[in-house]
Amino acid sequence: MYVAVKGGEAAIANAHRLLADRRRGDRSLPAISIEQIVAQLGLAVDRVMAEASLYDRGLAALAVRQARGDMIEAIFILRAYRTTLPRFGSSVPVDTAEMKIERRVSATYKDLPGGQLLGPTFDYTHRLLDPCLLTDEGVDAPAEKPPLEEPVMRVSDILSGEGLIEDDGVLPQDHVAGDLTREPLEFPLERDLRLQALARGDEGFLLSLAYSTQRGYGRTHPFVGEVRIGEVEVEFDLPELGFAVSLGRIQVTECQMINQFQGSAKSPPQFTRGYGLVFGQSERKAMAMSLVDRALRAEEFGEDIVAPAQDEEFVISHSDNVQATGFVEHLKLPHYVDFQAELDLVRRMRAEYEQKQKTGSGDLREAAE
Template sequence: MYVSVKGGEAAIDNAHRLLADRRRGDRSVPALTLDQIAEQLVLGVDRVMSEGSLYDRRLAALAIKQARGDLIEAIFLVRAYRTTLPRFGFAEPVDTGAMLVERRISACYKDLPGGQLLGPTFDYTHRLLDEALDGDPEVEPGETREGATEPVSRIADILGGEGLIEEEISGNDEPDDINQTPLEFPLSRAMRLQSLARGDEGFLLALGYSTQRGYARSHPFAGEIRIGEVEVEVFMPELGFAVPVGRVQLTECQMVNQFKGSAKVPPQFTRGYGLVFGQSERKAMAMALCDRALRAGELGEDIVAPAQDQEFVISHCDNVQATGFVEHLKLPHHVDFQAELGLVRTMRTQFEQAESAMENKEAAE
């Protein structure tokens, strides 16, 4: 019984009111609207949608506002809301080959069918603060490439045409759903990819970086990174065919890795794959690096690094679970601590008694 939290309900209510006051901030400054967040803080919204596992820009914007900009808290809010939604069906696999790309680059080929499309990116900007953004400057709309509405071929398909990259396995079995099936290791690749897709970007980024520094057998090339919209279809039993229900923006990354082959498999490139909601290419790249590292056992490679350990990666990548376990330390642990305190005091007394006895023995000698 935590007697010290008696009467805590009033304090919690006051904490909620104080939180709402701090969230609003200075009343002389106009309040943020959800449209402003959704349209101008797009990358934050995309991350919340991806790791919250729910594609809804307005709800993600609401979560960011409610969380005062704390994206992990916002992800927690979206994930919790998602659990209240009914499941009425599932979509057909999306065809990223038919993606209407806004950005598409490859580090493997300079000239490629469809060309390199830089799109909206920080890659070529100077990392200097732009004081012109202090205010509301007029910005000319960016130009849209002519013909960008046409699908472009994938780099992996080019390598596949020459037999230089492993074939994509497209099994007919329906993949397990991590929302319906408990995680039991070892996991299938489908379940690993689902977990990585909603895993914490920072954690996966650090693991992906570790593979590049030698903590795994990894020599990656960014085969292709593409950002664009794909059509989502749902099969209608009463019609007998799938119908489009909307479009979503996705970021897809195909990493190309060296593989020396084996007695049964010729030398070829292998794949690492990442696919996330919105424009989240850093997350997609980190996901692809981790996916390839987690395939070590499948490819007959020694498992010697953290990024290759399924249990380590999957059990620690979910920021909602990690946050809950870390932040539970803020909850009352008074009884537990008193037990530990009593134990340490007893052990210290025994230590001092033993030390005193040793000193007396040495003095007597």
């Protein structure tokens, strides 16, 4: 125990009270409600859900409010809460082909079966502050655009029909999906575990890695095959009933990134896939995830591993913002004993250095005489 820390309980309690006061802010203004955060800060809520691995908008909004808008702190809070929840089992794999699509865009085909559906996006907005939003006067009535109810063909299905893209892959019937929240990671990882880690990885970190692959630090030449945002049904298999029952619908963002592949001795020239799937509307994250996923498949395609984004252990070990935050922010905790030891060491080394300098100067004077 650090002696200097003793007696700090009162100071910590005061810090908590000060935090609560700053969180509440100006008492003349109404307190922001959980419902307001869910409805009006939806993208922040979705990021917290995705990186905390817990789909619950109300709890994610509570974490955002508690953290005063600090996304990583909110993710930390929600992930800690997640560890207290019982685990009943694994759901049936969701079928994103049956997605009730709210937004769907492709950079590869102008005319898609089912069409392009822009949905709610910043893509075509001017990045200028809008003073109309200082009040509700500038808010237009909602545009009525129902989601696509019928399943539509994927871009990858079009290419697959011509044999121009790698197979989607089929898992063995007895395959049990890994769970990185319960089992320590052992490298190399199976792709399902790797995708789990990327799905809850820090958006900014993955975005930087994805950007690096486009700047030449990795062998990618990507096209957005398709980005989909919409609702999918989650089902749970009950052995006593003999069939799966629906637990409800959740919103997800899916991205399939298409990359050129020149082929090898075992595979013909074809397109390869990078995949991203994230809770909520998290388009940037899904795209970055799919770019990094493809980069991490370098060894699978016999490509040289020459860039950070292709190094699985580097990427996965540093992608978790909760672990990163804990390791960086623990430096704020008392390290008095460690520092005093290093301070003493540096003083002794400095004294030895100065003594050698004096001795060396004396030798030079004697030689000159």
